[in-house]
Amino acid sequence: KLLAELVFESSHYKVYEGQSGVKIIDDSYNTNPEGFESAITHLKILDAKYKILITRGIPEMGKELKPVYFVLKENIHSSVNVFITTDKLHTW
Numbered sequence: 001k002l003l004a005e006l007v008f009e010s011s012h013y014k015v016y017e018g019q020s021g022v023k024i025i026d027d028s029y030n031t032n033p034e035g036f037e038s039a040i041t042h043l044k045i046l047d048a049k050y051k052i053l054i055t056r057g058i059p060e061m062g063k064e065l066k067p068v069y070f071v072l073k074e075n076i077h078s079s080v081n082v083f084i085t086t087d088k089l090h091t092w
Contacts, residue, residue: 023048033058033068040072043079051080057087 016024023046025039036058043051053076061068065087069076076083 021048033061033072037072037075040075040079052082052084053080054084055086057085059087 014026016026018024025043036055040053043053058065058068069087
């Protein structure tokens with residue numbers, strides 16, 4: 001299926017398969033550090049040549065956002081090739 005053809009039925013964790021074996025994970029419901037880390041960890045076990053994580057992140061963390069990402073950064077770096085977020089991150 002093409003990305004444009006996928007119907008996202010739920011905002012809870014779900015894996016969709018696109019063209020050429022592309023896997024799309026919709027975990028938009030999770031907005032807490034533990035749920036976010038679990039989704040990142042799951043990316044490690046997916047059989048994929050290239051992994052991209054696009055997320056709104058966990059903006060609810062407010063001033064704690066940077067320390068939370070500091071803890072998560074190693075897991076993110078070892079799980080994905082590209083990380084894109086709308087969170088307002090400064091330097092890690």
